[in-house]
Amino acid sequence: MRLPANWPWTIVLLLVILPWLALAGLGGFWLWQNQYLIEGFLTLASFYGAATLLNLWLKHRQIEPFQLPAVQADERWSPAAEAIWVELDKLAEELNPADYPLTDSTRLLQLAQQVIRMVARHFRPKAGQAELDIPLRNILFISEQVSRDMRQLLDERIPFSHLLTIDEGLKLWKWKQKLERGHFIYRIGRMVFSPATAIPAELSVFFQGKVKQYPKGLLEQWLLRTLVKKIGYYAIALYSGQLAPPKLFEPGQPEPAPELKQPLRILVAGQLKAGKSSLINALLGEMRAATHVLPLTDDLTIYKLAQDDSGEVLIFDSPGYGEDSQWFEKEPERALGGFDLVLLVCSATQAGREADALFLTDLRNWFDQRLHRSLPPVLVIVTHIDQLRPLREWQPPYDIQEPQSEKARNIREVVETVAETLHIPAADCIPVSLQAGGDYNIDAIWTALAAKWPESKRARYLRCLPEGRGKEKLRMIWAQMANLIRV
Known part of the structure; x- marks a missing residue:
């Protein structure tokens, strides 16, 4: 009889899961032997019942889990603008923070250029260098608006962002990378202290046939996506002609939209x-x-x-x-x-x-x-x-x-x-x-x-x-x- 090609992994799975199954069986036997089986079952059922009722209540009240704000398209955009926004949204979703570290300004600049080039070529397909087919002041305006919006997001959403210096931020980033290298220790600790959540995660790793990397940091991923979509937002507005910088020599926000003057x-x-x-x-x-x-x-x-x-x-x-x-x-x-x-x-x-x-x-x-x-x-x-x-x-x-x-x-x-x-x-x-x-x-x-x-x-x-x-x-x-x- 020929063994399947992945039989060594099957043995690994059994070695990982059998001790916990044996522990659960022995625990149930101890509860039965000491006449605590009914009490243990009722306690477990009460916890799961309370969690189920709370989950139903949250869904009924439409209380969503915490989510960082996303950049939304302008409802007044033309169909052409909506089409390129879909492409930018796909690009932002596929970005890997490991490829664009927030401490690498060169890589971030290349990403910004890629976004602007995508938008420019979409609206000016016949231009040789479409990204240059726009006044210099408009490019500066994009930088100004994106910088302003990112600063506001940091001030409103990221705790202590107004106190941390760049040097302190770089040190924290290095510590984060060191913690990621110690992910194996984290997995072992999770198995010891929370087997109920650790075992499904390990099974997911096994059945996918490869070891998962440490999940991407929510914060860095959000910052990267927000940066891309903010640049894309203003690039679409400028290359499509739907936004212009403020009037010359007059500080402040752009003028009201011209359509308000016409019936x-x-x-x-x-x-x-x-x-x-x-x-x-x-x-x-x-x-x-x-x-x-x-x-x-x-x-x-x-x-x-x-x-x-x-x-x-x-x-x-x-x-x-x-x-x-x-x-x-x-x-x-x-x-x-x-x-x-x-x-x-x-x-x-x-x-x-x-x-x-x-x-x-x-x-x-x-x-x-x-x-x-x-x-x-x-x-x-x-x-x-x-x-x-x-x-x-x-x-x-x-x-x-x-x-x-x-x-x-x-x-x-x-x-x-x-x-x-x-x-x-x-x-x-x-x-x-x-x-x-x-x-x-x-x-x-x-x-x-x-x-x-x-x-x-x-x-x-x-x-x-x-x-x-x-x-x-x-x-x-x-x-x-x-x-x-x-x-």
């Missing part, structure tokens, strides 16, 4: 006779005259809506389109890329959806080719639901989640068909009636708009960013020239 733009689109004008009148509360704001194209009519909490909102009424005539094909840069939220109006009594599908396809393709922008959220407003069968029945409200009548079932069927045809979530398809003197479900539109507001603000931020940065560059040139003349 949010909502496009109302749809086929002929879908009910776009009736929807706008219902949203505004009464018939409004067009504003005197310069339209994006000659085909658009603009209405102004003031919101106390969200600032000014412009609603653009567009001409109805068909399969052969699309107003947005004349100037797609403005017509498709000039809005922060889209209300697509579809009539429940209109069978053809090809024109609507074509509009959404063109809209999505336009943004897919411009990853520095964000696709605005789309809400589909399904109108004329009062004209569905049975024609004479109209007794709102209707619960389409659990329809109790034929009318409600037909409304739900139309909503699901529109959602499936246009590849829009059913929750973003809102059935309404806009008949004169009897508007129905307009409140649901406002609720949906409020839910989409953060996405709309992100779209507005990325839309206004190039224009705002262009004006900022001109202001800086004038400031530089003015200071040069004074000198």
Whole structure:
């Protein structure tokens, strides 16, 4: 009979585990012999029961174990920025602190250069040395911001960091390395004093077929990951154009984002006779005259809506389109890329959806080719639901989640068909009636708009960013020239 190749390791395992199994058996026998078996079992069960109840309570209260803070992505970033952030996150997770000691400034500098190079090449793939395709002051700004953030993290999270000198820190680091070399002694001590936790750890080492190294220090790993992600965070913001250093010769933080100075733009689109004008009148509360704001194209009519909490909102009424005539094909840069939220109006009594599908396809393709922008959220407003069968029945409200009548079932069927045809979530398809003197479900539109507001603000931020940065560059040139003349 042939022995398995790993039989020597099996013997090692038996030599390690058998003494503890024998000790457990002898202990149980002693308890039984002295009539303490029941008391011992109850004591053990009480400890495990208390631990189980405490664990359930912590989960119920959602109390998480202690974790050091992680660097999060900016929710306003473009899809291109989100893509490179995923790569940086993967890089940070795979870093081994042993390869980048915190006392080796050369290795840390190389790591920082690697991060900046990754980000630069992502946003400037055609540049020969993409990392150099940025003003020098912006690189200095990255260093300044990362240094500031790391200092704040040390002050807030690391005890005694404000008291330890560099020399004392290096000495502590050397002592840490010496303690790591004595890990074998630690394992022996753990086996003696805590066999319940030591035996599973040793079994894990055995079944993996190799001896594990001492676990990476939580603190040093966190510092290294935080450093990488902080550098990546500011590099993404700068190379994507979403952040700039403070204005020349003026100390302080960067200026407020330029998009706050522009109103949010909502496009109302749809086929002929879908009910776009009736929807706008219902949203505004009464018939409004067009504003005197310069339209994006000659085909658009603009209405102004003031919101106390969200600032000014412009609603653009567009001409109805068909399969052969699309107003947005004349100037797609403005017509498709000039809005922060889209209300697509579809009539429940209109069978053809090809024109609507074509509009959404063109809209999505336009943004897919411009990853520095964000696709605005789309809400589909399904109108004329009062004209569905049975024609004479109209007794709102209707619960389409659990329809109790034929009318409600037909409304739900139309909503699901529109959602499936246009590849829009059913929750973003809102059935309404806009008949004169009897508007129905307009409140649901406002609720949906409020839910989409953060996405709309992100779209507005990325839309206004190039224009705002262009004006900022001109202001800086004038400031530089003015200071040069004074000198």
